[in-house]
Structure formats: C-alpha cells, structure tokens
Amino acid sequence: MSAVAAADIPAYRLHYGGGWQSPHSARTIEVRSPASRVLLASVPDADAQDVEAAAQAAQAGFERWSRLDVFERARHMQALAALVRQRVPALAELESAVTGRPVREMRAQMGRIPEWIEYFASIALGLEGEANRVKGDIVTLTHQEPYGVCALLTPWNHPILILVKKFAAALAAGNSCLVKPSELAPVSTLVFADWCREAGLPDGVINVVTGGAETGAAVCASPVVQRIDLTGGTATGRRVAAAAGARLVPCTLELGGKAPILVFEDADVDEAASGAVFAAFIASGQTCVSATRFIVAAPIYERFLDAFRARAASLRIGDPADEATDVGPVISQASASRSFEHIEAARAAGARLLCGGDPPTLTAPFDEGFYVPPTIFADVTPDMRLFREEVFGPVVCVTPFRDEAEALALANDSPYALGAAIWTRDVARAHRVSVQVKAGVVWVNDHHKNDPRSVWGGYGESGYGKENGWDALVSYMRKRSVVIRTAPAFDDWFAGGRRYG
Structure with a gap:
C-alpha cells in the first residue's frame, strides 16, 4: 500500500x-x-x-x-x-x-x-x-x-x-x-x-x-x-x-443456534423451497437463527430437494457492493475454514451433496475474499456432525421424516433452542407443533422476520x-x-401488638 x-x-x-x-x-x-x-x-x-x-x-x-x-x-x-x-x-x-x-x-x-x-x-x-x-x-x-x-x-x-x-x-x-x-x-x-x-x-x-x-x-x-x-x-x-x-x-x-425447519407434506413445495433459500443463505448463513437443519416429510422429500437445489444454485455470489449480488463472503478466514471443514466431514460421512461444496471462482480482488458457496447436503442422519454442530456459514443439511412424532424428535435433538420454523397449510398442526418444538422463536410459513414488538430469545445452549x-x-x-403504614399508631409487637407480620 x-x-x-x-x-x-x-x-x-x-x-x-x-x-x-x-x-x-x-x-x-x-x-x-x-x-x-x-x-x-x-x-x-x-x-x-x-x-x-x-x-x-x-x-x-x-x-x-x-x-x-x-x-x-x-x-x-x-x-x-x-x-x-x-x-x-x-x-x-x-x-x-x-x-x-x-x-x-x-x-x-x-x-x-x-x-x-x-x-x-x-x-x-x-x-x-x-x-x-x-x-x-x-x-x-x-x-x-x-x-x-x-x-x-x-x-x-x-x-x-x-x-x-x-x-x-x-x-x-x-x-x-x-x-x-x-x-x-x-x-x-x-x-x-x-x-x-x-x-x-x-x-x-x-x-x-x-x-x-x-x-x-x-x-x-x-x-x-x-x-x-x-x-x-x-x-x-x-x-x-x-x-x-x-x-x-x-x-x-x-x-448459538441450530435451527430446525419442519416441512410437512401439505406444504406448498415451491414456496417452502423459496423460504428455505432465504432462511438458510441470507447473511451467508451467519445468524443465530439461520435455518440449518431441514426436516422434510418423506412423500415430498425429493421434490423439495429438487426445488431447494435449483433455487440455491441460482444465487449470485460476488461483490457485496453490487446490487445484483445475493450472497457475499463469510466474515473471516476462520469462518471459511470452519465451513469447508464441515463440508468435507459431511462428504466423508456419506451425505449426498446437492449443490455447492467447492470454493467459487471469482475475479480479483474478490478471489482473495472469504467466499463459501451455498451448500446443501441431503440424507443427513442425526449422528453426523453437520446435523449436530453450528456451522455459522452457508452449509445446511436435509433429513427425511415419516410422521409428526419423528419430525419433532429430530427437531428437538439438539442442545440449542433459539429459532425454528414450520411449513404447513394445516392450521391445527401449526399450532400443535409450534408449542412442542424446542425454540424461543418459532415461525410458521416464514423465517427471520423480526420486529421490536416480537419477543426474541432462546434457552438451553x-x-x-x-x-x-x-x-x-x-x-x-x-x-x-415501598411499604407505608396507614394506621394512626405503631403496632408495638413487644408491647402486646398483634398485627405483626
């Protein structure tokens, strides 16, 4: 310089x-x-x-x-x-x-x-x-x-x-x-x-x-x-x-957080996929409530994966000052390294890579930046590191479920309890699941929405x-x-008063 x-x-x-x-x-x-x-x-x-x-x-x-x-x-x-x-x-x-x-x-x-x-x-x-x-x-x-x-x-x-x-x-x-x-x-x-x-x-x-x-x-x-x-x-x-x-x-x-997103079979798949991209990759996945674990009903699982992959693959990575950019870098080399470590661990564990995974090719000076592409792994099981640990980057996993009980068991299998989301058109299910999922903030058919009037905070880790x-x-x-006596005279306990206490 x-x-x-x-x-x-x-x-x-x-x-x-x-x-x-x-x-x-x-x-x-x-x-x-x-x-x-x-x-x-x-x-x-x-x-x-x-x-x-x-x-x-x-x-x-x-x-x-x-x-x-x-x-x-x-x-x-x-x-x-x-x-x-x-x-x-x-x-x-x-x-x-x-x-x-x-x-x-x-x-x-x-x-x-x-x-x-x-x-x-x-x-x-x-x-x-x-x-x-x-x-x-x-x-x-x-x-x-x-x-x-x-x-x-x-x-x-x-x-x-x-x-x-x-x-x-x-x-x-x-x-x-x-x-x-x-x-x-x-x-x-x-x-x-x-x-x-x-x-x-x-x-x-x-x-x-x-x-x-x-x-x-x-x-x-x-x-x-x-x-x-x-x-x-x-x-x-x-x-x-x-x-x-x-x-x-x-x-x-x-x-921290490891937000679960439950997508039920009655959800609009295209809308849920659009919501998933926003929930997972806004801020390059660097929020405590970023969607990280997508738990999806088996009957719509592959359809959701196709739609989610297509939307994520279309995101534009590049200069944050460019109005056309959708995804910027993560904050530091340590953050980028952690994200790629999780990617390699998921690959080694046998998860199915849908998109991303490799550093993007960018022109100078952005080839020096800390860029991690939006990355989605499918078929992730609860024993895998990606399911359990917070990445704080644009790397997410998708896991199928058979019924509501299994969906909740998967969602609640975490020490974190900050954010969660439920995608369903069944009003009764939305109410029922929202009070059983472990999270201090629960969205229904949306994510990340914040307002000064909406209480925010979690529990656990x-x-x-x-x-x-x-x-x-x-x-x-x-x-x-401030405790004020209004009686005209002090009730002297030691002189035989009876109103003490």
Whole structure:
C-alpha cells in the first residue's frame, strides 16, 4: 500500500463521554474487507485503563440521563431515530463494506433500525407504578428504576441491528451503555456513537470501547457495570455468565443456534423451497437463527430437494457492493475454514451433496475474499456432525421424516433452542407443533422476520433472557417496593401488638 493510500485509511479512536478519545493502549486492530481483504480502517485495542475511563464516563452519563423525565428521554431518542432514518443509505454501505453482506440486504435491514428506537421511546411512556392496600393497614407502592451502566457486547454479523435492539431498551429505561463491539466489525458502532452525540444525547449515554477478548473481559469485570447483555457464541456466553455471576449482576445471553425447519407434506413445495433459500443463505448463513437443519416429510422429500437445489444454485455470489449480488463472503478466514471443514466431514460421512461444496471462482480482488458457496447436503442422519454442530456459514443439511412424532424428535435433538420454523397449510398442526418444538422463536410459513414488538430469545445452549417488546424494557429495570403504614399508631409487637407480620 502506498503512503498516500495508507493516509486515506481511517484510524478511529475510542468514543466515550460524548466525543472521540485517544486510547491509553498503543495496540490497534486492522479492519479488513471480508470480500477482498482490503484494509478498511484501524481501531484501538482498548486496555483496562481505557475501559475504566469509558466506564466512568458511562456512570456520569447515567447520572445525567436517569434524572431526565421519561418524556424528555423519549424526545432525545426520537431525534436520534430521525437522524438515523436520514442516513440509512450511508449506514447500509458501511455495514456492507465491513461485514461483507450484500448492500441490498443491508439497506432493507438498516431501513428498520429507527423503528426500534421509536418503539422503546414510546412504550417507556406507558410505564406506571403499582399501589396496593394490603393486610394490616399497609399500602405498598412499586417503583421501577434503571440499573445504571449496562455493558452491551455485540457481534459482527448484525453490528447496528443488535446494538440498537439492546441500546434502545436500555436507554428508554433510563440506563447508560458501555458498548464493546466485535473486533471484526467495530466501525459502524463507533460511527453510531458519534451520531448519538450529534443528535443531542447527553454525554456519556453511549460509550464505545473497541478491542478483543481482553477488552470484553475488562468491560464485564468493571465494578461500574450493573447489567450485561451479550449476543455471541455459546462458549463466550458461558464466560460472560460466569463473570456476571461472580459479581452478582444480571445478564441476558443470546447465543448459538441450530435451527430446525419442519416441512410437512401439505406444504406448498415451491414456496417452502423459496423460504428455505432465504432462511438458510441470507447473511451467508451467519445468524443465530439461520435455518440449518431441514426436516422434510418423506412423500415430498425429493421434490423439495429438487426445488431447494435449483433455487440455491441460482444465487449470485460476488461483490457485496453490487446490487445484483445475493450472497457475499463469510466474515473471516476462520469462518471459511470452519465451513469447508464441515463440508468435507459431511462428504466423508456419506451425505449426498446437492449443490455447492467447492470454493467459487471469482475475479480479483474478490478471489482473495472469504467466499463459501451455498451448500446443501441431503440424507443427513442425526449422528453426523453437520446435523449436530453450528456451522455459522452457508452449509445446511436435509433429513427425511415419516410422521409428526419423528419430525419433532429430530427437531428437538439438539442442545440449542433459539429459532425454528414450520411449513404447513394445516392450521391445527401449526399450532400443535409450534408449542412442542424446542425454540424461543418459532415461525410458521416464514423465517427471520423480526420486529421490536416480537419477543426474541432462546434457552438451553442458546442462552436466556429476552430482547424486543415489553419483556426487554422491564428487563433493564429493577423493582423497588415501598411499604407505608396507614394506621394512626405503631403496632408495638413487644408491647402486646398483634398485627405483626
């Protein structure tokens, strides 16, 4: 790279306390395009001193923010939503460049970001306390209050969407946020923090430190942090849960998944195949709810395979900035290697390869990118690695079933329980199966649809806690009970009182 070109590469600083801050740490992290490996930016690899400075700024921000009336907080959030809505095209291009996801896909996702901010700003206005007259001439009052500084640990696959899902609920409840984005895609989070400043949010309401695992551990260990919210892998979730448990602070964990898709014999096969391609290969299969295990009724099995293969084979792989691209790269060399390892293991185990499997042939500079083609294996049995392990890439399996009981047994044969989908035109079956399949989010005749009003979260190795909806808002608040005696005189137990207890 020439000196002139190097000078054009942004070198971001940390963003906390309402502005850009020079890091204490001299270490930096390069951010490269997963599509071409071109250097896009560098960010600081924050150390414990950087984290503590940002945490103190977040605490000061909390003192300011929490004292505002909820109507004033809502006005600030609505102003931020309006600014973000104006900048959706720029935000989509930035997200696409850093994550490798097709720009058309990112425009659709970024277009909905303001809705989360507006929704939580609005429903917070409906929060009300409770009052009850109880036994013994007592009135109890219940107040809800924010925790304080909340640590948000966000992933690389949906940097802004997942940040805003957490951030909007936390802020609406009156908290401030200390954010540690993934080191693979940290740039849009830093830019978003500066937009918060520009929109008029008080200093210290959102604070961003960039770095790797050590930075994340320092964030979780900060004595200032009163709540932790992570979206990431199950192994990381266990470490974060242990850190939260050691400090006795609550946490929400949205972790891995191995989503089953049940396709019954009465489903429209062409529609189910179209839905399967969307469910499996949007974001190059890099979402926690990506469809990975297709469990298909034996009478339509081969018809479904033919339709699924034809649709997947037609997807266009290439430059994420090209409007015609359907599938971009996976995020890193490690992700690509893991995907191809699963492909080779499935081949060795005797699974039937329907499409994909080999690296695509692309022209420069995309021949340097981390591309994995949409890959489908049929006749996969529950003992095969591809059926059991999360790939987090565009590699999926298809397994036949004989009856509803076997379909459910196959679907539930997993430690994960985040997302699932059911394709059927039988309303009774849809209801019946949806409450028996192990998943916190179940779609019927669709997939991936998300909304700020739809509760989101799983259990088992997929984590715990909820995003979206009232559940998310109240999870960012704790309740206080105030007990008031209304009797005219104190009932002295030791002087013979009888109403104690």
